[in-house]
Amino acid sequence: MSSARWKTRYDVLVIGNGLAGCSAALFAAQKGFSVGIVGTGSQLPLSSGVFDLLGKLPGAKTISEDPWKALGELVARFPEHPYTKAGVKATRDAFDAYAALLNEEGVACGMEAANRKVLTSVGTAKLTYLIPEVMEKGIAPMARREKTLIVGLKGLKGFEAKQVAESARRFWPELSAVEIAPEGLGRPGDLYPEALARELDLPVYRKKLAEAILPHLDGHKAVGLPSILGMEKSKETVAHLEELLGVPCFEIPGMPPTAAGVRLREAMDRAFSRYEVASFVGGRVKKIERNDSGYTAVSFLRGEDTEISGDRLILATGRFMGGGLVGDRLKISEPLLGLSVTQPRSREEWHSCDLYDPKGHKLNLAGIEVDEAMRPVNGNGEPVCENLFAVGSILAHQDWKREKCGAGISLATAMKAIMSLS
Numbered sequence: 001m002s003s004a005r006w007k008t009r010y011d012v013l014v015i016g017n018g019l020a021g022c023s024a025a026l027f028a029a030q031k032g033f034s035v036g037i038v039g040t041g042s043q044l045p046l047s048s049g050v051f052d053l054l055g056k057l058p059g060a061k062t063i064s065e066d067p068w069k070a071l072g073e074l075v076a077r078f079p080e081h082p083y084t085k086a087g088v089k090a091t092r093d094a095f096d097a098y099a100a101l102l103n104e105e106g107v108a109c110g111m112e113a114a115n116r117k118v119l120t121s122v123g124t125a126k127l128t129y130l131i132p133e134v135m136e137k138g139i140a141p142m143a144r145r146e147k148t149l150i151v152g153l154k155g156l157k158g159f160e161a162k163q164v165a166e167s168a169r170r171f172w173p174e175l176s177a178v179e180i181a182p183e184g185l186g187r188p189g190d191l192y193p194e195a196l197a198r199e200l201d202l203p204v205y206r207k208k209l210a211e212a213i214l215p216h217l218d219g220h221k222a223v224g225l226p227s228i229l230g231m232e233k234s235k236e237t238v239a240h241l242e243e244l245l246g247v248p249c250f251e252i253p254g255m256p257p258t259a260a261g262v263r264l265r266e267a268m269d270r271a272f273s274r275y276e277v278a279s280f281v282g283g284r285v286k287k288i289e290r291n292d293s294g295y296t297a298v299s300f301l302r303g304e305d306t307e308i309s310g311d312r313l314i315l316a317t318g319r320f321m322g323g324g325l326v327g328d329r330l331k332i333s334e335p336l337l338g339l340s341v342t343q344p345r346s347r348e349e350w351h352s353c354d355l356y357d358p359k360g361h362k363l364n365l366a367g368i369e370v371d372e373a374m375r376p377v378n379g380n381g382e383p384v385c386e387n388l389f390a391v392g393s394i395l396a397h398q399d400w401k402r403e404k405c406g407a408g409i410s411l412a413t414a415m416k417a418i419m420s421l422s
């Protein structure tokens with residue numbers, strides 16, 4: 001490990017440790033820059049574990065099966081969209097690089113040319129792009145409508161096997177559900193996915209789980225389970241369960257908390273160690289100062305205000321939930337650097353009268369305006385500063401939830417910012 005690792009001045013300083021900040025930090029480190037990343041507890045553990053590229057064009061009602069074709073159309077028709085600024089090449093490079101990083105950290109994921117459908121814990125079929133191997137195994141049984149057993153665990157938060165099977169029955173009629181209470185698995189009281197997943201890293205607990213499922217197998221061709229299938233050994237956990245049950249087993253992505261989200265955060269932490277990214281976690285950055293040689297951020301870390309500096313700054317602080325953008329009765333602001341935020345002219349225009357307006361709400365398109373190098377720009381379209389970049393969901397002109405491109409925007413814009421670094 002380099003002795004420079006815990007210095008407090010870096011070639012690149014990243015603020016915010018969600019998907020955009022983590023990937024920007026790792027892409028920069030892979031290019032040989034020294035990198036520091038500062039963030040509050042990341043929201044990565046809230047992630048379902050799958051990574052969307054593009055599900056819908058802005059304003060469209062119909063789903064796009066072919067995300068690359070849709071991306072080409074988006075780039076041609078929506079010049080202000082962050083995907084257009086990042087471009088198709090950076091987007092492809094970003095997905096390839098991120099999948100390779102995850103693979104290196106033991107969270108192997110598969111992607112094909114098209115979007116694919118996975119069954120979710122609310123019983124919907126979600127179209128997505130990069131899918132962890134432990135979830136991929138559910139795709140074929142769903143496509144073939146095979147007789148499949150959804151297994152729930154008594155006391156487990158956030159997963160009701162019956163609800164999954166009943167809601168999904170319109171597109172997967174051959175699903176049935178069972179709720180089991182395996183003896184000796186999980187601690188007394190409520191069960192939590194993260195704790196169960198850590199138990200299932202051990203073969204002895206997999207046997208207990210399989211023993212409780214076996215009496216219900218009854219001709220089912222596959223078994224779907226909540227996101228609990230191992231933490232550091234998810235691949236081994238699935239393989240062992242398949243051996244014990246004799247049918248393919250798969251994890252169902254769901255609402256937080258899930259083991260998949262925690263796995264992702266831990267994979268990022270391991271990658272930070274591998275690529276010598278200095279990660280400062282916990283303290284909210286209170287202030288950022290610009291000086292002759294770059295930027296200095298002040299964050300409350302390990303009981304004191306700590307200064308961390310970078311020659312270049314990447315802002316990846318997300319939207320309202322994480323505090324990257326804030327709103328009051330009059331306007332939306334960016335609190336750290338006071339960057340100009342593209343937004344509707346008045347608060348009355350934030351939301352459409354129709355809550356379910358297929359076009360979405362203008363508020364969701366508010367954010368930071370950037371150029372093609374991902375540098376925030378002023379009202380004249382000029383970069384505010386040569387060495388300042390903004391990436392991820394903080395950017396304007398995208399509605400990631402509606403367009404089903406949350407992970408993709410983060411990865412593509414992070415990659416484009418790093419490609420632009422000199």
Ligand SMILES: Cc1cc2nc3c(=O)[nH]c(=O)nc-3n(C[C@H](O)[C@H](O)[C@H](O)COP(=O)(O)OP(=O)(O)OC[C@H]3O[C@@H](n4cnc5c(N)ncnc54)[C@H](O)[C@@H]3O)c2cc1C
Nearest residue numbers: 016018019020039040052285317318322392393406407410
């Ligand atoms: C519940 C949930 C489910 C999701 N599911 C999917 C999915 O299935 N597929 C998909 O593709 N995408 C999904 N996403 C979206 C995706 O995971 C990311 O939210 C999205 O890519 C945006 O990432 P980001 O890094 O830009 O922002 P964020 O994830 O919001 O990260 C920004 C981080 O910066 C931190 N921060 C802000 N201000 C400061 C400060 N002053 N100092 C220090 N840190 C600060 C915040 O606390 C936060 O951790 C989901 C998101 C959520 C919340």
